[in-house]
Amino acid sequence: MNTKNYREVLGHFATGVTIVMAEIAGDIHGMTANSFTSVSLEPPLILVAVDHKARMLQGISRNRPMTISILKDTQKALSQLFADPNPSRDPFEGLHLERAQNGIPYLADALAFLAVRITDVYSQGDHDLAICQAEELKTLSHDGPLLFFQGRYYAVDGSTP
Ligand SMILES: Cc1cc2nc3c(=O)[nH]c(=O)nc-3n(C[C@H](O)[C@H](O)[C@H](O)COP(=O)(O)O)c2cc1C
Numbered sequence: 001m002n003t004k005n006y007r008e009v010l011g012h013f014a015t016g017v018t019i020v021m022a023e024i025a026g027d028i029h030g031m032t033a034n035s036f037t038s039v040s041l042e043p044p045l046i047l048v049a050v051d052h053k054a055r056m057l058q059g060i061s062r063n064r065p066m067t068i069s070i071l072k073d074t075q076k077a078l079s080q081l082f083a084d085p086n087p088s089r090d091p092f093e094g095l096h097l098e099r100a101q102n103g104i105p106y107l108a109d110a111l112a113f114l115a116v117r118i119t120d121v122y123s124q125g126d127h128d129l130a131i132c133q134a135e136e137l138k139t140l141s142h143d144g145p146l147l148f149f150q151g152r153y154y155a156v157d158g159s160t161p
Pocket of ligand 1: 055056084
């Protein structure tokens with residue numbers, strides 16, 4: 001087992017793609033994340049794993065608010081922009097944002113969004129696991145999701161957006 005085949009094997013687990021937003025030093029920061037997963041129904045808990053090297057880590061601590069926007073299959077470019085440590089343009093430029101009740105924006109034209117508050121943070125290996133309680137959530141569209149599988153983007157019908 002090595003890092004390469006660890007990634008290769010785990011890449012067989014297809015996921016959706018989200019943009020996580022949080023406030024860092026007064027600015028809103030966004031990061032592409034596919035580690036988003038549901039944890040508990042009652043209370044409604046989800047988790048996001050954030051790399052210790054990510055700038056987003058500065059937004060991860062107890063009681064901090066965040067939003068999670070679940071991307072549709074036409075939003076691959078947004079996933080790439082918010083995953084780029086040195087994007088060629090401001091990734092927020094031209095976005096249709098709305099503000100959740102917790103004050104953090106979300107993508108108004110995503111598939112769905114959750115506004116959450118971080119309840120616990122566990123540092124594990126090279127990531128922090130942010131356990132978050134959902135405080136507000138909404139389905140925004142019934143379009144198809146953006147999928148991530150073996151390092152590539154797909155739509156549900158198998159086509160590549
Ligand atoms: C599809 C996809 C999913 C990703 N999921 C995560 C994730 O769950 N956690 C994470 O820390 N980085 C994830 N990344 C990498 C970050 O988006 C990327 O490293 C980003 O530049 C880090 O954000 P920063 O601007 O906060 O440093 C993912 C990237 C892609 C393309």
